[in-house]
Amino acid sequence: MFETLKQQPADKILQLMLMYADDPRDQKIDLGVGVYKNADGITPVMRAVKAAEKRIWDEQTTKTYTGLTGDTAFTGGMVNLLLGDAVARDMISAVATTGGTGAVRLGFELIKMMNPKARIWVSDPTWPNHIAILNYLGIEIKTYRYFDPETRGVDFDAMIEDLKGAQAGDAVLLHGCCHNPTGANLNLVQWQEVADLLNDRGLLPMIDIAYQGFGDGLEEDAAGTRLVASSVPECLIASSCSKNFGIYRERTGMLMAISADISRRALVLDTMATLNRLAYSFPPDHGARIVSTILNDDALRADWMAELEDVRLSMLGLRQQLADELQRLTGSDRFAFLAGHRGMFSRLGVSPEIVERLRTDYGVYMVGDSRMNIAGLNSRTVPILAQAIVDAGA
Numbered sequence: 215m216f217e218t219l220k221q222q223p224a225d226k227i228l229q230l231m232l233m234y235a236d237d238p239r240d241q242k243i244d245l246g247v248g249v250y251k252n253a254d255g256i257t258p259v260m261r262a263v264k265a266a267e268k269r270i271w272d273e274q275t276t277k278t279y280t281g282l283t284g285d286t287a288f289t290g291g292m293v294n295l296l297l298g299d300a301v302a303r304d305m306i307s308a309v310a311t312t313g314g315t316g317a318v319r320l321g322f323e324l325i326k327m328m329n330p331k332a333r334i335w336v337s338d339p340t341w342p343n344h345i346a347i348l349n350y351l352g353i354e355i356k357t358y359r360y361f362d363p364e365t366r367g368v369d370f371d372a373m374i375e376d377l378k379g380a381q382a383g384d385a386v387l388l389h390g391c392c393h394n395p396t397g398a399n400l401n402l403v404q405w406q407e408v409a410d411l412l413n414d415r416g417l418l419p420m421i422d423i424a425y426q427g428f429g430d431g432l433e434e435d436a437a438g439t440r441l442v443a444s445s446v447p448e449c450l451i452a453s454s455c456s457k458n459f460g461i462y463r464e465r466t467g468m469l470m471a472i473s474a475d476i477s478r479r480a481l482v483l484d485t486m487a488t489l490n491r492l493a494y495s496f497p498p499d500h501g502a503r504i505v506s507t508i509l510n511d512d513a514l515r516a517d518w519m520a521e522l523e524d525v526r527l528s529m530l531g532l533r534q535q536l537a538d539e540l541q542r543l544t545g546s547d548r549f550a551f552l553a554g555h556r557g558m559f560s561r562l563g564v565s566p567e568i569v570e571r572l573r574t575d576y577g578v579y580m581v582g583d584s585r586m587n588i589a590g591l592n593s594r595t596v597p598i599l600a601q602a603i604v605d606a607g608a
């Protein structure tokens with residue numbers, strides 16, 4: 215039967231990772247996959263994560279199964295981190311998932327289960343896995359314009375105009391912060407306008423938040439999510455701990471649902487637990503336990519927040535340095551948007567030909583749509599990249 219299989223389209227981001235590994239040049243610069251790297255090019259294990267793992271090793275007495283929803287110390291801690299006091303807890307159902315990707319997949323499956331005819335509106339562009347998973351699940355995809363190629367900011371009027379085409383029963387996928395792949399984000403006035411539109415049209419928001427703490431700060435990055443969650447009757451939130459806890463390979467994430475009334479909460483939770491069971495039974499625990507150990511301990515939490523803040527500020531510093539360097543080289547503010555973007559990514563907004571030239575002639579690896587992972591830089595490589603961008607004709 216295996217002869218019936220067809221080659222599946224590759225993930226371009228992961229493909230780029232392999233191409234970079236194969237490149238023998240010493241001067242190569244990896245701005246591909248969205249993984250944080252420090253100035254030495256290393257993705258470190260965070261101090262609080264190491265300490266939490268040590269504590270778990272010391273104190274854990276069993277590795278028997280958890281529940282289908284995961285550990286409530288994890289989901290409760292994550293709900294607090296994401297929502298603060300924005301939403302009453304008795305409206306919330308939350309389950310641990312295999313990474314943020316698992317949360318996204320579960321959220322889409324839940325939407326399909328509730329309304330097989332639901333269309334899901336995604337930003338153009340969005341994270342390619344959103345499209346791939348929706349296609350795989352046979353869910354109709356609609357796109358809303360998002361990125362303005364001129365300003366490299368959000369084309370908010372176009373976004374709203376397109377979302378006005380959504381029908382009651384559709385869902386709208388929003389990036390909570392640090393938009394992947396563009397780096398362009400909504401401000402709070404715009405978030406409110408989106409929330410009003412969702413309410414007016416009876417649309418279900420699903421917020422994917424994978425970079426809380428990487429943009430303007432832990433609280434600031436959750437502000438849009440909190441605003442929507444407290445403005446609409448029902449909402450789904452998929453979150454990831456991969457980046458902000460640096461535990462990528464532990465596969466730690468959560469799907470949260472906010473119900474319109476308390477009586478629905480248990481059924482929603484039970485359904486999400488069942489979807490976990492149908493996919494893999496119990497969600498992974500080790501990463502979730504690291505996160506709950508950190509979030510529920512004052513000292514570990516403070517240390518984690520301090521290190522995360524250093525990570526955030528280092529990326530902001532690199533953005534500013536790159537914008538300044540390009541300003542100096544070009545004598546124009548054409549690249550000032552780089553300092554205004556937030557998160558790991560910026561879409562440079564150049565042609566695929568220039569992206570290819572940057573790779574073949576200068577050893578600079580960015581995704582084909584000209585998405586750069588800012589964390590792939592350091593203060594030494596920023597001027598090299600800036601010169602390459604100019605020389606490649608951007």
Ligand code: PLP
Pocket residue numbers: 248312313314315316318341389394422423424454455456462465466467
């Ligand atoms: N959603 C977005 C927008 C992402 O960029 C990512 C990748 O990091 C994820 C979800 C999920 O990541 P993971 O499955 O590694 O937690």
Ligand code: TYF
Pocket residue numbers: 225227228246247248249341343394
């Ligand atoms: O967009 C990125 O680079 C990250 C990491 O299939 C990632 O979100 C990339 C591809 C993928 C899973 C994660």
